[in-house]
Amino acid sequence: MKSSPIRTATGLVLVALTAFSGLPAQAAQLVRVGAAHFPPYTIRPENGADTGLLPELVEALNALQKEYQFVLVPTSIPRRFGDLKEGRTDMAIFENPEWGWKDIPHTTVDMGLEDAEIFVAQREEGRQQDYFSDLKGKRLALYSGYHYEFANFNADPKFLADTFKATLTYSHDSNLLMVLRGRADIALVTRSYLFDYLKRNEKVADKLLVSQRIDQVYHHYSILRPAAPITGEAFGKLLQELRDNGQMLKIFEPYKIALVPVPQH
Template identity: 35%
Template sequence: MNSFIKFLIAFSFSISIFAIKDILVGAYHFPPFYIKKHGAQSGVLFEIIEELNKVQNKYRFKIIETSARRRYRDFTSNQFDMILFESPKWGWRERHIDYVMTPPFSFGGEKVIALKEGRNQTYLKQLEKKTILLFDGYHYGFLDYKINKKFDAKIIYTNSHEGNILSLLKGRGDIAIVTESYLNIFFEKNSEVREKLIISEHYDQKYDHRVLLTKSSRISKDMVMSLLRQIKDRSCCRKLFKF
């Protein structure tokens, strides 16, 4: 092989590498989608990113960690291109942030829980005067999706759904509001706890998950949806994606 052919092969290879666009995906602690515990990171988002990278070679998706409160600032300063499992009503509209939004690709909601102790559904609907355990940085329906809204209750913000459930079991709170998808996973591993709790028939909120993209994102919302459809039947997405 002469030097000219070697040059062409090397040049073509370098072009193919540089043609790949890195797509940075924001992620904050949001079990079961992205979990950071004791310094370790896990969650279904890692599996989704892996599948997105498998089905095409034009983009390379990478996770960029942020936090529930910091994600707005990181989004507007273009620290990442997009963020999955979001809802515009979770602080984005009230902050007047400019974004591009996909149609919904997944659905979920949050349930109110408490120790049984002879209680009924009425107890779960009357939140005033109670000690309520919430996840810091999240938005809740009973607070009109506004963080730090005044409410006639003692509200304790934490950084763990699991911790909030365990606190209820120890009598350190009256009510907790927990993502239903996390509750299901928790009960799979802790079936004995299920019988000790009463779970609301109603939702504090129901939501549809979307992908929010920055205006300068290196990938379009249509391309994102196209790729999500390509992986919807993978094991990580089969129960989660709803198209």
């Protein structure tokens, strides 16, 4: 029976005590991966649903080897820092060291993955790419808590509302709907999420104008706590194996998440 990567605390203990067949005296080391709602990477992990790119990556990591058992532990965008620092999780994936980790002891592993934040508007006759070049006077729909380059990474809600007429939500779907219904002029959306959204909502594809302008590029890293059961070097090797066997491309290419070279040290 295929096991779910999202488990209760009791399930985590059981897994830790369970030895793999063929290795009766040696249990796999449990590696707890923080799972915060960040579609399409992780989708409502607190509901126990194995959906999103993170569960797919965890499944591929577990299928690759028997030394480590990766499991997902639900957390949240604000809480993930404390969970890693206090040892409730061992690792955060699809992160960047610039996103608030500087005061938390950690090791980084370059995942060789890049995504981007792009602008989306309603398609109208005569509207071209230059519509995105100047944001002044335009009503923006933004994701609460995100740090945007156009705003100098200032995520303060009042600043964004006052300076950019911004409405902040916790849903890319809601922001795109605001654009489609004329309640916002421009939404900023993660490129991978937009491609997933358009696959689920093919009828609106011709109603949206997608910018060639990129607000920022997300270069993804894994963040490991110093006492994690797996070292950064060992995890980097597992990612390289998934890259070599084609699993990384299979998981991420459909979402237009680019595989880029990882610097060799």
